[in-house]
Amino acid sequence: MATITCERITKRYGGVVAVDALDLTIRHGEFMVLLGPSGCGKTTTLNMIAGLEEISEGRLLFDDKDVTWQPPHKREVAMVFQSYALYPNKTVRENIAFPLQLRRTPREEITRAVTEVAEQLEIGHLLDRRPSQLSGGQRQRVALGRAIVRKPSVFLMDEPLSNLDATLRLSMRSLIKHLHHRLRATFVYVTHDQAEAMTLADRIAVMKGGLVQQLDTPEGIYARPANTFVAAFLGSPQINLVQGEIAPDGSFARGAFRLALPPGAAQPGRAVTLGLRPEDVGTLAPGLARLEARVDLVSPLGSETHLEVVAGDDVKLTLRVPKEWRAQEGQVIAVGVDPARLHLFDATTDARL
């Protein structure tokens, strides 16, 4: 059992604030992803939870126990690193057994645990090799093995898949998800990859500049981004953000570009940023707002097609449309947009309206 509570946790390096009064509760058994660009404080937060970085201010609780000043080896957490961090002088077997040896686990039990973990991760045939003789994917499996062999209640993962190629990343991703289902432990996972965050997380904390921008389920964050940063960080291709204002008739306006909004979305005359996800367009139908645009570039991906279009005078948009749509470059198309799926942000604060 482990619920992790960060109470106004702050980390300063000299005058630089890396993490700023972070309040975060990670529930027992939850898969929490800390997502953000590099330098946003996500890894620092993870290291503070691990005990690898001192906490400048605030309190850290595991369940009800204050562990703020506890050294890492007393916290009963396991960690997987981007660099794998396997001990190069030890064999795979010794690497996995090491945490148990340090805890003076009886030898027979260590052998049993190592065999079991190796079987789970399908690395049984590698046990006598050294890390230098393994591929990246195999190394990361060993690193996972070293983490799960102790059966800790908290798993910390620092971009564990970043060094792997795309195919391996996918299979390791599902492996990690299965592990979480099986172990039912608390997972804290740091990544800058939104796809990893979306597929793995129970909840995502999107971070920037040492602050949590939004904390919600993947669906919630995607459907209702709290600000333009979060909106732009999740989704591929990126959300279209257009600066403009609310016209007197209540629609969004930028030059000749107009788009109907749900009634009463914002005060007329207010400066706003409009967010339109590329996939939130479809064929025109009653109840949908009409969006007319000239096709600039067609990028067929096989499963779908991306269109770069120009609407109004200078509004560049990316649209994701079904592969059956046969758009020509230069052609003017009209698509339907559900006003309810549009996002509006304040132009100055960037916060969701």
Added chain:
Amino acid sequence: MAGRPIAPRLGRALLLAVFSALFVLYVAGPVAWLVSSSLQTEAQITAVPPNWLPPELNFGNFDAILNAAERQVTYETRRQGDPATGGFLPSGAANLLPSLWNSLTVGLWVAALNLLLSITAAYAIAVIDFRGRRATLYTVLATRVVPDIALIVPLFLVIRNLGLINTLGALVVTYLAITVPFTIFILISYFEGIPRDLYRAARIDGCGHWRALRHVYLPLSLPALVASLTFAFLTSWNEFVFALVLTQNVAAQTLPIVISGFVMDFTTSFSFVNAAGVIAIIPPVVMAVLFQRYIVSGLTAGAVKG
């Protein structure tokens, strides 16, 4: 390289060979002469033209060293050996074997203690993030800025007031003052070259600082550790000035002091001195051969990172 003409390649090889030979001659020549002359009589080494190789193998010098203790040199017997024919023994000859033992004792103590002290200090400075870490490092380095010769008189006074003059302990302590700062510096560079994530992994896996040092840093630093061990032993083995000032007789004198004493006699037996020299270089050479592959990688590793 297939299309390259042969002539320049040959020329390059030839140049390399010539300069390599010159270099080997420069470095190994004196050692070769030392070994060669130790196996000749005094008359043979002073002959003109010189005998580059011993005309016949003569172990008389070594025999004299090993049995020096039994051959009392007195006023009556001091002329029994004519320097020109060999068999001549300097008055301090009997001190040679005891001083060899002293040198070994001091060297091994220095090598061991040096490592023990430096490892913990280097780990703390390289790995643990504590207040005053930079200042500590610079203080350690600053101690090496003072030339040894400037320390001799104060050191002599300290050692004398402690009543340690003419003891092996005085030499061990003094040599540690020379080797420890330098070793700390080598080890810090090496420790900092070990990926930080390994340290983190070790801490998470359950290591405190002692175990992280033992299970992660030491096994991965073997080259630097062996280099430090060798460095400390050789520094102690070769040291002359401090030993000259801090020791007075056979109880604590080391090999360099005793051997240099042979040259200061009214007559110098070159063959005997050279035989002593051969004995003096055996331990370092054995050590170098044993640890050769570690020393090379250890010193480069330290050098590149430092």
